[in-house]
Amino acid sequence: MDDPCPCGSHFRTIKHVLGRHDDVFFFTLEDGTKQPLFPDLISRWIITTSENIREYQLIQHNDESCELIIDPIIHNDLSHLKAQLIERLTQACLEYQIHLKIKVTFKAIPLPQDKAKYKRFIVQETQDPK
Numbered sequence: 837m838d839d840p841c842p843c844g845s846h847f848r849t850i851k852h853v854l855g856r857h858d859d860v861f862f863f864t865l866e867d868g869t870k871q872p873l874f875p876d877l878i879s880r881w882i883i884t885t886s887e888n889i890r891e892y893q894l895i896q897h898n899d900e901s902c903e904l905i906i907d908p909i910i911h912n913d914l915s916h917l918k919a920q921l922i923e924r925l926t927q928a929c930l931e932y933q934i935h936l937k938i939k940v941t942f943k944a945i946p947l948p949q950d951k952a953k954y955k956r957f958i959v960q961e962t963q964d965p966k
Contacts (some may be wrong), residue, residue, distance in 0.1 A: 850874070859876070859955065859958070860874055860875065861873045861957070862900075862934075864900060865933050865934070873929070877957070878894060878957070880924070881924055882924075885924045888917055889917075890908060890911050890944070892905065892956060893905045893955070893956050894958070895960060896960060898960055903939045904939070904942060905924070905941050906921070907944050922940060
């Protein structure tokens, strides 16, 4: 556990994750510190934005920009869905002082046919959270 959030929230704050954390995204803030974003939080932002999301995958690139791939259920009016997702994620990240650079693309996302784990969150390069 970490110190209370400076925003005044009474929810728990997490200093670091014990165990697996290869799908935690880290963003460099203006003061140079690293801000983690945990997959469960990002998932909630994505799936509560629209009911037109069959599957998704979020990739964080080396420059900390992100690509959100959406497999939509209905393929009409995707420009509206794209705008909704960009707005939702951008605004949510600002609450953490993160200026998110995000690109949204639409395509079918095939699930693994073997026993491989499907990864919704991919960090292209291992980042040092310190």
